[in-house]
Amino acid sequence: MATIGGFLFVALLSLLVANACGSSSPVVTYDSRSLIINGSRELLFSGSIHYPRSTPDMWPDIIRKAKEGGLNIIQTYVFWNLHEPNQGEHHMQKYAEKVINMMKQEKLFADQGGPIVMMQASI
Structure with a gap:
């Protein structure tokens, strides 16, 4: 269940970041430490x-x-x-x-x- 929650969180964040970044599609991933947006760890x-x-x-x-x-x-x-x-x-x-x-x-x-x-x- 935690994996599904994590996936949904990243999917929602991807939409959020895409909205803020305009037409370019950022790459959003995560690991056990943080979200990673366009290769950079981000603390939100x-x-x-x-x-x-x-x-x-x-x-x-x-x-x-x-x-x-x-x-x-x-x-x-x-x-x-x-x-x-x-x-x-x-x-x-x-x-x-x-x-x-x-x-x-x-x-x-x-x-x-x-x-x-x-x-x-x-x-």
Whole structure:
């Protein structure tokens, strides 16, 4: 069972790294000591940034400070009410894609998004 869990973790991380690295496909493996991304051992430090809780003008500075603070992965929630203001009307480019592209510019990894947050939103 541990082998399946390890495989799923590496598969998920591969998607995460591919997302952060753009079009090139990184090689992600692991051994008993660490994850290995493109031949280099990586120790991953993650933090959470809730981009809707700040203005878009603040995002580059927040992301830069996160990187300077030692993070190489940024986790963020998907505030679905911002991305689908009306049922069937999606606006992912307005916020989520912009933030992910800023992370890519800083050569940070980004998680796959989520969880979806609704409990703090008025419906």
